[in-house]
Amino acid sequence: MLTGTKLAVWGDPVAHSMSPRLHAAAYRVLGLDWEYDRRRIDEASFDDALAGLDDGWRGLSLTMPLKRSAAAAARSLDERARLTGAVNTLLLADDGPHGFNTDVGGLVATIREQGVDEVPFGRILGAGATAGSALVALAELGARRVDVIARRPEAADPLVALGEALGVDVEPADFARAPSPDATVTIATLPGGTDLGASADPYAARGGLLVDVVYGSWPTPLATTWERSGGRAISGLGMLLHQAVLQVRVFVSGSTELALTDEPRVLAAMREAVMGD
Template sequence: MPRQPRLGMLIGTKLAVWGDPVAHSLSPRLHAAAYGVLGVPWDYSRRQVGEAQFDGALTALDEEWRGLSLTMPLKRAAAASALTLDDRARLTGAVNTLLLTTDGPRGFNTDVGGLVATIREQGVEEVPFGRILGAGATTASALVALTELGARRVDVVARRPEAVVPLIGLGEALGVEVVPADFTMAPPSGATVTIATLPGGTDLGAAADGLAAHGGLLVDVVYGSWPTPLATTWQRAGGLPVSGLGMLLHQAVLQVRVFVSGSTEIELDDEPAVLAAMREAVMGD
């Protein structure tokens, strides 16, 4: 097994979220709240960067820069740029956090942990059978999250079942059965948790009624336009829909851990106070 490069010295006081689009991002608000509680004078901004510009923009950063949060469409490009990957980033091929060190960038996927924490926050500690709606960029993170919560079977419902094929291979690596289905013929489900990775505003029409019929917890990764049509249908059917704000919040806490200590595993000083301030920054009372 190749040796992992050592962790280089942490540098800089500048941080930012990059993506395209990025003007809607709540990350600056979240991170400013965290660093206010921690008492560190770091500057966190946002910048619109497309996939074609990513490599050049990353190379141009100087020693004033400590790290980056990455949103779409940059997560795979960020993974390719990283000197090392944490386990979740390696499994998903997606990096949403780059820690810049004297040795080079280190990549992390905190989306997985954000989903796990959101589901647990709703009182669900174990998910033997899960379901994912959509087969887009967040689906691999959703699959890893459900597996960490104990899933042994995950149905992935997509418009194009062939898009699920790469997830079947990931499922085999994780020891979980991935069953593809489409929205018009989705089988009855006893899933404890459904994670929707569909674009905001997606209206599934009559298919939503069938998907919501068995209730349970719906984590819809959308947070900008809430409630989504699916969330409204879910609630009407007696289930519990929650928005992607929880995922955004908890993945950001893990990002702050990375920027402070270089690890997602080391808790922050007075982390409950940091979490409360970040929650207030995006959710209010």
């Protein structure tokens, strides 16, 4: 039985995190007197910090660079965490931490919110830590082929292996290759502020909806290129919002599948907390 009331987001850096605002808004609506804070924790100190938590703790949100460390520490993983090897949510139960990946569900929800329910062909820009979650999200939306565009195509080798497990044909390429065919959705997992210059133009013209996981500074150079080409571009705020809803579900019920009491009102309050609308 879960009795703890303390929660936090851990990462390095973490001062920019909007998670405390999101979670505080949710727990106000739910009438839960829970504490949600932020703490700067790096990879080297993660294991000791986790071991030092007392039974007043209920769960943790994990951001970079802790998602793989959290997966290694978890005694169980949900399917999305197992596939990606990345955990952004730990439920601190009596029998040990249980790991979840809510980034995948956050991406799926924000893409569907844009009116896209099926993605026959998708594209991922960048092969870093978030690319695995992006690939699983595209697979859940029906993609059977996904191109991964990276400065070093060999960096996409783990994604090729993940694609085989998902039944998705993953094609690595660099930015010099002309994009084909047209993508329904492009997910950019590049670091914030990355400017691809003219090499982004053909991808913008044939990229469909752009979901740029960056949300701290908007528009990004990539989003500007997309919109100049007449395309749609959305920031990572939608992903952040929807993955946080799934985290709240985990902290309340232990499952991403069980909807919250009056979840539409919870979602509205969380959206207002970070988007102001």
